[in-house]
Amino acid sequence: MNGITLRELLAFDEADVLRLVLAPAGEDVRFDGVVIGDEGPARSCTGRVVLAIGLPVQEAARRDAAAVVVRADGFDEETLHTADQYGLALLARAEWADWDDVATLLRSALAYAGAGRGDRMADATESGGLAALASVVAEFTGGSITIEDTRFRVLAHSATGPEADEMRRSTILGGRVPDWRVEELRRSGLLRALWSSDEVIHRPADGDTPERLIIAIRSGREMLGSIWAAADGRALSPNAASALSRAAEVAVPYLLQHRLRESGARRREEHALRGLLSGEGDLSTHAWSLGLAPELRCAVVVAELDGSPGAAGERVLGTLALQAASYRGAARVLREAGRVTVLLPVGDGEEYGAAGLARELDGLAAATPGAGPVWVGAGGVVPSPLRAAASREEAALVVRVLRERGGLPEKGGPASGAASVRRWAGAAEVAPAIDVLRILDAARPAWERGNGPVHELIRADLAAGGELVRSIAVYLEEAGDVAAAARRLVLHPNTLRYRLRRARERFAVDLDDPDIRLLMTLAVRLVDASWPTGQS
Incomplete structure (x- = not known):
């Protein structure tokens, strides 16, 4: 039967992208596809996992979905009741994960199931992962095998014999292909050919460099990595190319899983760091996640x-x-x-x-x-x-x-x-400036709710250009020293006195009153004015 069971999916999910909330039909329920959100009423959900993006869980249940994935906080008692009533498995994505992570996990799990079983290569890989795959491919090809990701890091390799060339030894010991070697491969055009071809590429022996076969590992058109087979003191077998092609198929879900694991680790750390910096969530767990x-x-x-x-x-x-x-x-x-x-x-x-x-x-x-x-x-x-x-x-x-x-x-x-x-x-x-900002931030809601003479003066004068507010601001900054404030404003002191008198007579704002003076001081710091206090 095609597809993968819920139990197999959870076992495949090494990065803990998903959490099982409810499985009323048990964990052996099987699905064979993914539906992302509401892809239209004609889109069948039968036997599929639905990512609940814009599609209510109730609708997914009515369309006979096998399982639904919701946000970490995307379910309530009604959702649980619906899932239980329809026998619908309910999964929640991790807080650090996004929908791309979930889709990648589901597709890689389906690719894992679709890689096929019954041949020795796939069966060995199922129980031993990429390391087992490298060993089996080495037997089939008669060469030494390295499996690499797109950053030329070695994910798995077969045993290294005494005849192995120095490049293979240094690559395995360093855990990645040396930078100078990558640049050499790029200049030669080999990498361009690898990235653009689905076929096995043959590179003949050249001096101390042995014969090699290389194939890209792809999921659709997405490049995931590559497999390299090098002659190790003997010629590669006649069926080496076909063995390498099969290995590239078998490796797909494991490379997707590797990518998801790395992405998950980065997202987990980012989520934990955001939590610590904002003071939200389980802070002890965040700190532990970051080491x-x-x-x-x-x-x-x-x-x-x-x-x-x-x-x-x-x-x-x-x-x-x-x-x-x-x-x-x-x-x-x-x-x-x-x-x-x-x-x-x-x-x-x-x-x-x-x-x-x-x-x-x-x-x-x-x-x-x-x-x-x-x-x-x-x-x-x-x-x-x-x-x-x-x-x-x-x-x-x-x-x-x-x-x-x-x-x-x-x-x-x-x-x-x-x-x-x-x-x-x-x-x-x-x-001191930080303390003032904290006070102003705390005072802003009260100011915005308030009313009275100071509010009226601020609103009316800013609408007229802000000349009076600017003059009062500088006057307050100079602690009521008319002469000093007038110099900063480039005004005659009597002109400034006239403006202050106008504030008192027109708006009933008397700056000799300590309460009015305090409120006005806060107000001129809180209003969103476009004038600098030190200029006229």
Whole structure:
């Protein structure tokens, strides 16, 4: 019977992409295809696994699906009741996984089932995986076998005999084909031929290099890897090419599984890192997934592009991510649109390590041509990765402070004595500004719900250009010193006095009242105004 059972699927799922929620018909229920979402009412779901993307579980059940996959939190009591009523297996995808991961798993499991059994090559591989496949193919071909992925890493190999050439030995010992060899194969055109052909490629012996047969491993037109057979002190067998072709068929589900395992590991780490940085989910499990001890001191560094990320901006972020990963071995780096976030372990005596990384990232960004400004903030050291969210919040606030101020003055500028501007800082350097931002963020909802004279003044004056609000802001910044505020505004002091009097007479906003003064101070910091307080 074609297809694969639910039990076989779960056994094949080494990356734990799926979790079984309910199997009312048992785990021996069989399916023979995949339906992704609502592919139209004419699309049959009979005997298939349905990915519930825009298709209710009830509809999949009515269409006689064998199983349904939902999001990790995509089921409730009604869904469970429906699945039980219709005898429908219900599976939930892992939190870290996406629908592509699920589809890849299901298709690779079906490919595994469809690889066929009954011949020695497939049967040996079923029980021993790629290592067994390499050994059996070596017997059939009379050569030495390596199975590689698309990055030329050795996934499995047959035994190496005493006559093996030096290239094979170095490849197996290093776990991958040396870079210089890959470049040589690329220049010769062999890789181009391999990537574009479904046939076995023959490469005759050349000096110390023995005869080789190579074939690509494909799933449809997708390249997954390759199998190499090298003559090892004797000629390859007459049926070596046909054996290699069969091996490429048998290897498909295992290479898909390998790719999914690698993808799953990356997604798991990314999911765990996001959880730690946001303070969401099971923090202890997140830390364990990342290999971080709960007592490890750490800090967070955030590097953020100024404005929408273009191609140049994304390139510089990629460079910063690589630099951050190499700064300290245990650093964990999260790359997002327009931002790089680094969870940095901090040892004893390394309190300034995060600030040092922020400085390095700033220098690297400044030296990269074509990229816009990048603001870099370092949060404070926390005693555990379970507290990383607090450091990340500080780092993000530092970035906001830098962005709003246009950077911080730095000594060592031009010989004229003018200070240069830097775009990085640690939380301790701008601690008062961070506290102000926290207060303003907390006060904003109350301000937006409020009403009264200050609100009326702000709304009316900003609609008219903001001249009065700008004047009041500078006056408050100068602690009520009319002469100093007038100089900054390039006004006569009497003109400023007139504007303040107009605020009192027209809007009943008396800045001599301490409550009004406090509310006005908060208001001018909260409103989204386009005027700089230091200019007229």
